[in-house]
Every structure is written in C-alpha cells, then in structure tokens.
Amino acid sequence: MSNEDITSKGPGRAFMMANEAMVRGALEADVKLFAAYPGSPTSEILDAFAETGRQMDLVAEVSSNEKVALETAAGAAMAGLRSMTSMKSVGMNVACDSYFSLAYTGVKGGMVIAMADDPHAHSSQSEQDGRFFGPAAYVPMLEPSDPQEAKDMVKAAFDLSERHGVQVLVRTVTRVNHQSGIVELGELGRTPFKKVPWPHEPTRFITVADRARAFKAGMLGRTAALEKEFESSPFNRIRKDVVPGGKRFEGTGIVASSAGYNYAVEACRLMGLDLPILKLGTTFPLPRRLIFGFIEGLRRVIVVEELSPYLEQNIRALAKDVNPKLEIAGKGPGLFSEALEYNPNIVATVLGKVLGLPTPVDYAGVLERAKRLKEGLPNRPPTFCPGCPHRGTIHALRKALRGVKHVLATDIGCYSMAPLEPLRYGDTLLSMGASLGVAEGLRRSVEEPVVAMIGDSTFLHAGIPGLVNAVHQRADFKLVLLDNAVTAMTGQQHNPASPHEEDDAAQQRIDLDALVKGLGVADVTVIDPYQIKDTPGQIKEALARPGVGVIISRRDCALYGDRNKRRKGEKIVPNKVDKQVCKRAYTCVRDFHCPSISLDADRQASIDPALCDGCMKCAKLCPLGAIQSTQGSMAGRQEGSKGTGQQGTTGGA
Amino acid sequence: MSKNFSLMMAGVGGQGLVLLSNIIGTAGAIAGIRVITGEQHGLSQRSGSIQVHLRVGPDVRSPLIPVGSADAILSLEALETLRYIEYLKDGGVAVINKRVMHPVGETGELVNDKTRQYMGLEQVVERVGQVTNHVLTLDALEVARRAGNALTENVALLGAISVLEEFPVPPEPLKGAVARMVPKKAVEVNLKAFRLGAEAARDRFCKELACRGD
Numbered sequence: 025m026s027n028e029d030i031t032s033k034g035p036g037r038a039f040m041m042a043n044e045a046m047v048r049g050a051l052e053a054d055v056k057l058f059a060a061y062p063g064s065p066t067s068e069i070l071d072a073f074a075e076t077g078r079q080m081d082l083v084a085e086v087s088s089n090e091k092v093a094l095e096t097a098a099g100a101a102m103a104g105l106r107s108m109t110s111m112k113s114v115g116m117n118v119a120c121d122s123y124f125s126l127a128y129t130g131v132k133g134g135m136v137i138a139m140a141d142d143p144h145a146h147s148s149q150s151e152q153d154g155r156f157f158g159p160a161a162y163v164p165m166l167e168p169s170d171p172q173e174a175k176d177m178v179k180a181a182f183d184l185s186e187r188h189g190v191q192v193l194v195r196t197v198t199r200v201n202h203q204s205g206i207v208e209l210g211e212l213g214r215t216p217f218k219k220v221p222w223p224h225e226p227t228r229f230i231t232v233a234d235r236a237r238a239f240k241a242g243m244l245g246r247t248a249a250l251e252k253e254f255e256s257s258p259f260n261r262i263r264k265d266v267v268p269g270g271k272r273f274e275g276t277g278i279v280a281s282s283a284g285y286n287y288a289v290e291a292c293r294l295m296g297l298d299l300p301i302l303k304l305g306t307t308f309p310l311p312r313r314l315i316f317g318f319i320e321g322l323r324r325v326i327v328v329e330e331l332s333p334y335l336e337q338n339i340r341a342l343a344k345d346v347n348p349k350l351e352i353a354g355k356g357p358g359l360f361s362e363a364l365e366y367n368p369n370i371v372a373t374v375l376g377k378v379l380g381l382p383t384p385v386d387y388a389g390v391l392e393r394a395k396r397l398k399e400g401l402p403n404r405p406p407t408f409c410p411g412c413p414h415r416g417t418i419h420a421l422r423k424a425l426r427g428v429k430h431v432l433a434t435d436i437g438c439y440s441m442a443p444l445e446p447l448r449y450g451d452t453l454l455s456m457g458a459s460l461g462v463a464e465g466l467r468r469s470v471e472e473p474v475v476a477m478i479g480d481s482t483f484l485h486a487g488i489p490g491l492v493n494a495v496h497q498r499a500d501f502k503l504v505l506l507d508n509a510v511t512a513m514t515g516q517q518h519n520p521a522s523p524h525e526e527d528d529a530a531q532q533r534i535d536l537d538a539l540v541k542g543l544g545v546a547d548v549t550v551i552d553p554y555q556i557k558d559t560p561g562q563i564k565e566a567l568a569r570p571g572v573g574v575i576i577s578r579r580d581c582a583l584y585g586d587r588n589k590r591r592k593g594e595k596i597v598p599n600k601v602d603k604q605v606c607k608r609a610y611t612c613v614r615d616f617h618c619p620s621i622s623l624d625a626d627r628q629a630s631i632d633p634a635l636c637d638g639c640m641k642c643a644k645l646c647p648l649g650a651i652q653s654t655q656g657s658m659a660g661r662q663e664g665s666k667g668t669g670q671q672g673t674t675g676g677a
Numbered sequence: 678m679s680k681n682f683s684l685m686m687a688g689v690g691g692q693g694l695v696l697l698s699n700i701i702g703t704a705g706a707i708a709g710i711r712v713i714t715g716e717q718h719g720l721s722q723r724s725g726s727i728q729v730h731l732r733v734g735p736d737v738r739s740p741l742i743p744v745g746s747a748d749a750i751l752s753l754e755a756l757e758t759l760r761y762i763e764y765l766k767d768g769g770v771a772v773i774n775k776r777v778m779h780p781v782g783e784t785g786e787l788v789n790d791k792t793r794q795y796m797g798l799e800q801v802v803e804r805v806g807q808v809t810n811h812v813l814t815l816d817a818l819e820v821a822r823r824a825g826n827a828l829t830e831n832v833a834l835l836g837a838i839s840v841l842e843e844f845p846v847p848p849e850p851l852k853g854a855v856a857r858m859v860p861k862k863a864v865e866v867n868l869k870a871f872r873l874g875a876e877a878a879r880d881r882f883c884k885e886l887a888c889r890g891d
Contacts, residue, residue: 039702039712064718146717170713170738203740204699205713206706290739369743385766390745394763397804400796401759402783406690406725446782583723610788617781619724623795627787632778634827635691635723 027075034209041204042174042196043068046110046138047076049178052210053134056105056217059085059096061485062514063112064147065201066140070110071515081217088520089456089485090115094137095122101131101191102229104220106182110138113152114455118486120157123191127161128231128239130189132223134182140196143283143330143365147198149436149455151363153331158193158308162243164250165193165308166259167282171205173305177259179210184253188246195307197330199283199365251309259305260314263289270298273379275323279315279335281307284328284366291371294384299326310338316346326378327354330366353378405444410620411582411637413508414439416553418449419615419641421475421504424563430473431466435459435487437479438513438581439506446617456482460490460503467501473567474501480536481511481519488543494572495544502566502573507536508581516584540574547573554579556644582637597655598636599643601629605650612642612651681734682845683742684838685764688753689778691723693831696858697753698729700835704846704854705733712846715740724781728761733845751838753817753831754778755801762808770886771805772838773798774817774830813837813882820873826863829870836874842887848875 029038030048040048046069050058058073060066070086077084083100087093090111097107111119116139123137139157142148158165166181168174174196181192231239254260266289280288281304292299302318304310319325319339327336336354343350355362359374369387376383408415418439421432434442434450435458443450452462463476478487483505491503509523510516520534540548549566551559559577566575580588589596598620606628612621613629620635621642631642633654643651684701688694698714705712715730730742744763749770752758755777765771779795787793798814805812820833832855839848852868859867879888 037706039699039706041716068718199715199740202716202718203713204702204716205740206702206711286739287741290737290743293736293738294743367741367743368739369745372743385743385745387744390763393807394744397762397807398759401756402780402786402796404689404724404726404756404760404780405782407781409723446785613784613788617785619778619781621781622779622784623787627791 027072027079029209030072031076031079032209032212034211036209037206038209039204040171040207041068041202042168042171043201044072045171045175045207046178046194047072048207048209049175050108050136050182051076051080051214052175052212053179053182054106054213054215055082055108055182056133057083057097057100057107058109059087059093059107060110061087061090061093061115062511062517063090063115064514065142065198066110066112066138067514067517068201069138070517074517080214083217086517086519090119091122094119094126097135097137098122098126098131098191101133101135101185102129103222104132106134106186108136108138108178111140112148113139113141113154114148114150116154116157117152118456123157123163124161125231126191127163127243128236129229130239131185131191132189134185135191136178136181136185136194137191138178138194138196140198140201141331142198144198149453151331153334154195155307155332155334158195162247163191163193163308164188164306165195167195167305167307168200169282169285169303170200171203171207173259174200175207175209177305180259188250190246195282197283197365247309251311254306254309254311255313257306257311260311261303262318263301263303266292266301267296267298270296272298275321276326276379277302277318277322277324278326278328279304279318279339280328281305281335282330284330284371287366287368287371288328290368291375294368294372295375295381297375297379304335307335312342315339315342319343319350320346322347322350324351324353324378326375327352328360328366328371329354332362403445406441407446407617407619408438408441409582409637410618410635411585411639412438413553413577413579413582414442414506415616415618416556416559416579416641417504417506417577418442418447420551420553420556420559420563422449422615423560424567425475428473430475431470433459433463433466433474433476435476435478435482437482437506439477439479447615450477457486457490460487460494463501463503464490464494464497464499467499475504475567476501477504477506479512480505480507480509480521483536484520484534488539491540491543491545491572491574499572500570502575505536505540505574505576507576507578508584510581510584512581512584516581516587536576540576545572545574547571548576549573550576550578552579553577554639554641556641582639586637597638597653598633599631599638599640599651600633600654601631602650602652603628605648607648607650609647611645611647616642616645618642680845681732681737682843683737683747684731684733685742685747685750685761686729686731686752687750687757687761688727689723689757690725690727692727692753693828694727694729694753697831697835698731700832700851700854700858701731701846703858704850707853708846708850710846711735711737713737713740726757726760748843749838749841751834753834755798756780756796758801758805762805765805765808768809768811770811770841770843771809771813772834773801773805773812773814774834775814776816776818776830811886813878815874815877815881817874820877821870824870824873825866826870829863829867832859832867833870833874836871837878837882839871840875840878840882840888842889848889
C-alpha cells in the first residue's frame with residue numbers, strides 16, 4: 025500500500041491493488057488533474073491521488089460530489105489538459121447529467137472516468153450495471169480484469185480519449201478494484217504542470233439545439249471509428265492455451281470480460297477444459313467483426329459476465345446474422361444468475377451443467393456442510409466503532425422519542441448501519457441526500473412525526489436542495505445533521521466542512537451552521553453526542569417546536585479523532601468496569617452495543633482495553649456508575665498507545 | 678515453483694488483515710513469486726467480519742478461492758474461521774488464533790437470555806475438526822505481548838504459518854516485506870513478533886505437519 029511504488033520512477037514491478045495501479049497508469053500518462061468524491065470500491069483511487077498530489081506537480085481535488093468532480097475534470101480536458109475522475113456505480117448516476125452532454129461536446133485533453141460497479145452490493149445500495157452508460161452516451165468503454173490491465177487500460181485510455189476527442193469510461197467491478205497483484209510498471213515521464221491558454225473557439229463546447237444535432241452526427245462517426253480501432257485492440261484476444269492438453273469440446277467456446285474472465289479461466293482449469301476464450305476488454309463499441317469471427321464456426325458459446333446479459337444480448341443479435349443456430353448459454357434458470365457476484369466454482373458448475381461433466385469438488389455438498397457447521401454462529405455485521413458519535417446520537421434520538429411512533433428517513437453514510445442488526449432503527453434509505461426529499465413526501469403523507477437523518481458530507485453532496493425545498497414548502501419535519509468532521513465511511517477523507525489541517529490551508533472551510541441558517545432554517549440546535557445525559561432532553565425540546573428544524577450533532581469521527589490524537593502524541597485512555605459496583609443492569613449493552621463491551625464469566629459487563637476508545641458514553645449511561653476511566657490507575661492502554669499504525673493502515677473504511 | 682496455493686484469511690475489522698495480505702503480496706514481489714489477493718474494503722469498519730482471499734502460483738487467475746479448495750485458512754479471530762469454513766478443502770490446514778471477539782449482537786442476546794452462552798474456541802475447533810485433522814491453535818495475542826506490542830498479533834500469526842513447508846512464500850522475503858510495510862518505529866517489534874510466532878508454531882505444529890528447516 026505504499027505510495028512509493030505508485031510514484032516510483034520505473035520501470036519496475038510492485039504488488040499493488042488495481043485501484044492503485046489505475047493511479048499509476050494515469051501518472052505514467054502524465055495526468056494533470058484529478059477530481060473525485062470518495063465511494064467504495066473506488067475510494068483508494070482518490071486516497072492515492074490525494075497522497076500523490078502532495079508529492080507531485082498535479083492537481084488532486086476531493087470534490088463535493090461526483091457531478092462536480094466530473095465537471096472539474098471536464099473543464100480541464102476542454103482546456104486541453106489530461107484529467108481523470110473516479111466514482112462508484114451510483115456516483116455515476118449523480119454525475120451522468122454532465123457525462124451525457126460531455127459526450128456531445130467532447131474533450132481536447134484526454135479524460136478518463138474510472139467507474140466501479142458493485143455486484144453483490146458489498147458496500148452499495150444496488151447492484152446497478154453501469155456498462156449501459158457506454159452505449160447510452162456513445163462513450164468508449166474499457167474493462168480490465170486485473171491490476172496489470174487496470175494500469176495499462178487507464179494509460180491507453182488517455183491516448184484513446186485524445187485521439188477521438190471523447191472521455192473514456194474504464195469500468196470495473198469490486199473484485200477488480202480490490203484485487204491486488206504484481207504489476208509491471210512503465211516509466212514515469214512527468215512534465216511540469218503548466219496552465220494553457222483557452223482556445224477561444226466559439227460554440228466548441230456549447231451543446232444545444234442545432235449544435236447538439238451536429239455533435240450527434242459526429243458522435244456516430246466517432247463510434248464507428250472507435251469500433252474499427254477496437255477490432256485490433258490488444259485488450260481483446262482469443263485465448264486457446266488456457267488448459268493445454270485439456271478436454272476439448274469441438275464447437276464450444278467462451279466469451280468473457282472483467283471479473284467474469286478470471287472466473288472463466290479458473291473454471292476451465294478446475295474442470296480440465298481446453299476451451300477457446302474470447303476475452304473482451306473493449307466493451308463499447310464492441311468489436312463486432314472479431315466477435316463474428318469467433319462465433320461463426322461455433323456450435324455453442326458460453327457467455328461469462330456478471331449482472332445483466334449485456335454481452336449476451338449483443339452476441340445474440342450478432343449471431344442472428346452469421347450463425348443463427350448458435351446455442352448461447354448465458355443467463356437463465358440453471359445457468360448464470362443476473363444477481364450477485366460469481367466465483368470460479370459458480371462458473372465451473374455452469375460449465376459442468378452445459379457440457380454434462382462433474383465438478384472436481386461437490387460444491388453444493390461443501391456449502392451444505394458449511395451451513396450446518398455455522399449453526400448458531402453469531403453474525404458480525406459492520407457496526408459503529410468504539411467511540412463513534414453516531415452511537416450516542418442514535419441512542420439519544422430513540423430515548424427522546426421513546427413511546428412516540430415516528431418515521432425516520434435516513435441516508436448514505438456510516439449511519440446507514442443503524443437500520444441493520446443490532447440497532448434496527450430507521451425506515452427509509454435510498455441514495456445520497458434522499459432523506460430530505462423522502463421526508464418531505466412522508467410528512468405530507470403519514471400520520472406520525474417525521475425525522476430525517478444525514479451526515480455532513482452527504483448533506484453537502486446532495487442534501488442541500490432537499491433542505492431548501494423543505495424550508496420553501498414550510499415543512500414541519502426535523503433534520504438530524506451528523507457532523508463528524510469527515511467523510512467517515514469511505515476512509516475519513518476531508519469534505520468541505522472538515523477542519524483545516526496544515527496542508528489544506530488553500531481551501532476554505534464551509535461553516536455548516538451558517539449554511540443551514542442561510543438556507544432559511546431559523547431553528548438550529550447544536551448538540552454533543554458524547555453528552556448522553558443531556559442530549560435526549562435537547563432533542564425532545566427541538567422536536568416539540570414547529571416548522572423545519574435542524575439538530576446538528578457534532579463530534580469527530582472516532583477513527584479520525586484517534587488519528588489526530590496519535591499525531592499529537594495524546595493517549596487513548598480506556599474505561600473499566602468496577603465488578604463490585606456492576607449489578608448487571610446492562611444499560612451499557614441494550615440499545616448501545618459497543619464492540620468493546622462484552623460479558624465476562626460472571627455475566628458482568630467487561631471492557632476490552634484494546635478496543636475501548638475512552639469516549640465515556642457508557643460510563644454516563646450506567647445508572648450505578650460502575651464504569652470509570654482507567655486514567656490514573658494505569659497509563660493508557662497496556663501497549664502505551666496505538667502508535668504503530670498497525671491497524672487500519674489501509675484506511676479502507 | 679509450480680504448485681498453486683490458496684490461503685483464506687479471516688478476521689475482524691481493525692485486526693490488520695489487509696496489511697497482512699499486503700505483506701505476503703509484497704514478499705511475493707520480492708521473491709519473484711506470483712501472488713494475487715481479493716480483499717474486502719468498504720463497509721469494513723472496525724468490528725465487522727473481514728476476509729481476504731490470497732492465492733499463490735503461476736496458474737492462479739481468480740482473486741476468489743473456489744469453495745472447498747483453500748489449502749489453508751488463517752484466522753486472526755477464532756469465530757471467523759467458521760464463517761469462511763466452506764473455502765477450506767478437506768484435510769487442509771487451519772491456523773486459528775485463540776482470540777475470541779464477541780459480536781455486539783451476540784452480547785445483546787446474552788443479556789436478553791440468561792441461559793445463553795457465548796460461542797467459544799472449543800466449539801470452533803470441534804467444528805473445524807469435521808473438515809480437517811490439521812487444526813492448529815495459537816495464542817497470538819500472548820505472543821504479540823511477549824514481542825512487546827499487542828498490535829503485532831497479525832505478524833505473529835504470519836510467523837506461525839511461515840514455518841509450514843507447504844506455505845509457498847519463504848520467511849526471508851516475508852521478513853523483508855514486514856520491514857517495508859509496517860511503520861518504521863514498529864519494524865523491530867514486528868520482526869520479533871514474527872520470530873516468536875514462528876518459534877511458538879514450531880513447538881505446536883511441526884509434530885503433525887512438515888515444517889521448513891530453521
């Protein structure tokens with residue numbers, strides 16, 4: 025994970041994550057500007073660029089949302105500089121308004137958009153298949169399958185973008201982004217950053233009415249030229265050497281791309297199958313002649329792609345002309361699913377079904393036995409960290425509303441975990457900023473009082489228009505604004521309201537309180553979620569007042585706060601339970617659920633000093649005062665401090 | 678090296694699992710051994726379940742291990758061994774840290790039901806024993822404390838698994854990668870944890886499994 029490899033002079037080789045390899049590829053292509061909003065599974069691209077921006081002569085911005093990021097990159101590329109942005113699948117939805125128009129105006133400098141889908145919805149609200157953004161906008165799309173390809177494709181994409189005058193989409197999935205491997209690095213030939221004169225060509229970047237119509241004609245020609253180029257792209261290839269000497273099925277071949285390609289190769293090896301594989305790396309526009317050539321002589325083709333039948337439908341349409349009898353095995357009952365991610369055994373199982381062969385391992389049997397062995401195994405979903413301010417805010421909100429039926433519209437962030445086990449608190453969750461719009465609809469429609477909840481970064485990203493609307497509509501719901509100083513969930517990146525650090529003095533901090541008041545909210549209450557005795561009363565009072573009100577719950581993200589403490593050399597002092605005083609009231613467990621608290625052999629609460637953050641919330645909750653700080657009784661944690669940075673050094677929260 | 682080797686790694690967010698997989702990968706780069714990993718980031722704050730698929734060898738292509746095919750599983754927390762048990766092949770090696778971290782939901786259920794007990798190490802060992810005879814447990818926290826820092830638990834376990842002859846990345850590049858990947862002031866304590874982990878493992882593991890020479 026060291027940035028040294030990403031910025032090394034090269035050539036050389038390094039073990040890196042595909043996200044880091046993409047940054048390396050962009051640096052090798054002499055990228056000049058990067059702007060992005062964090063989102064899993066792309067956050068490490070931004071993290072690596074932010075780090076690189078401090079060492080190298082390039083602009084690296086954390087934008088307020090993906091649309092702004094894409095537009096920032098577009099501005100630079102219109103001027104003629106090479107630029108890049110990255111975003112997760114649903115971030116593309118936010119950015120796509122400008123993305124579609126930009127495909128019309130095009131760019132002068134190379135521009136690359138790294139967009140990552142999340143099959144299995146590991147850390148997303150949907151399994152959206154973003155490949156349709158390629159054809160829908162007439163934007164060329166490349167799909168790497170491993171870190172080496174990720175680097176090579178990003179590097180090549182800048183050149184492709186410049187030659188065809190259009191942004192290039194590099195589309196990945198989680199299992200590509202978060203795959204690490206050994207990458208051959210090219211030479212890093214950086215040139216100094218230099219501003220360029222604006223070309224001043226009237227209407228060059230204006231798309232409306234007849235300009236749009238003229239651009240459209242150009243886009244069709246561009247797409248045809250791209251297709252021609254992709255016919256001989258090194259990113260597409262027919263492999264006939266996957267299992268030399270393996271079992272052959274004349275007339276059967278595989279078409280695969282992205283992560284699906286990895287699983288297809290491995291499944292052939294598991295099954296000892298020597299099948300030809302057409303590996304597609306340029307998935308829009310598709311190299312139709314190459315595909316024609318591959319399927320022409322086949323009797324049967326197996327299409328291995330996660331999510332929608334994108335390749336399959338295209339192949340089906342192409343086969344109609346060249347090989348109408350071609351049997352196409354793709355999505356369908358007993359074959360591949362459009363849901364969830366694949367793996368080698370899923371692909372091997374389908375190959376076995378199609379070809380009438382047994383799999384080397386009885387996968388269903390293994391899974392069945394594992395299910396039995398896991399009976400009674402407690403779940404361990406991600407949960408609020410020890411010291412997390414959200415735990416305090418949510419505890420107080422529930423206490424303030426105890427006995428009052430209400431509806432909570434929540435939003436995207438760490439607090440999205442509140443509706444999950446064990447807290448199970450929250451009623452609606454859609455997308456960034458949606459809590460406010462949904463709350464407006466709810467307060468018009470439901471009998472119960474309505475509360476919306478949003479984090480600082482999400483509010484600045486897409487929540488502001490919702491609050492403007494609520495004020496304008498004279499709504500009467502309350503917004504709980506969780507201000508933890510950073511974009512916590514994706515790795516504690518800075519957002520526009522984050523406190524300044526030495527190295528970002530060039531940026532102006534947004535004052536959240538002033539912003540909210542400026543939007544017309546008269547009723548603003550600021551609370552400290554660590555003051556768990558006082559907060560329920562403060563919230564109750566705020567909720568009782570009429571009109572739109574905002575309750576700002578302010579306290580640093582615990583991980584971010586710990587990092588700052590470590591930097592300043594401050595110790596984190598854990599709490600302990602006095603076994604003489606604890607009467608097993610379990611106030612520190614119920615509705616609180618801190619990972620550092622469990623029960624000891626006497627079923628009394630016990631605090632793990634290696635996990636406790638010393639936030640004192642549980643101590644304030646305990647009716648008997650059985651929890652105290654170890655301050656004075658011992659010098660911080662047993663190990664002295666968390667100073668080794670051994671934990672969470674990847675920042676991939 | 679011609680054989681492929683798959684290692685399933687499991688633990689709890691915050692235990693340093695991703696750092697551990699980076700150390701092995703970097704060691705591979707140092708030694709010229711092909712290593713690929715499928716990591717889990719994103720929602721993996723402290724305290725959530727974490728898995729890393731690690732694969733070594735010339736023919737590996739998928740970052741995910743096929744179920745029933747991992748040569749070994751290495752768990753930084755005992756319960757997490759069971760969560761990913763479907764990946765371990767029959768007769769594979771399970772290296773299990775004795776540490777049990779109770780999930781918050783389980784503690785919540787214990788306070789609501791006075792008869793309920795936590796799931797513990799013994800149950801994990803018994804159940805993993807239904808898949809393989811090679812279940813090796815180690816108190817890595819104790820080893821790490823002896824080394825001088827409880828946070829070196831992950832590297833102590835790496836030292837432990839490195840003694841196995843089957844583990845394809847040799848100790849020297851592993852130590853080289855540890856020195857490169859951990860913060861400078863923690864290099865010494867981590868190398869000590871690696872050494873103590875290896876020593877503890879030799880006493881425990883080498884009776885039943887082939888080990889590397891010292």
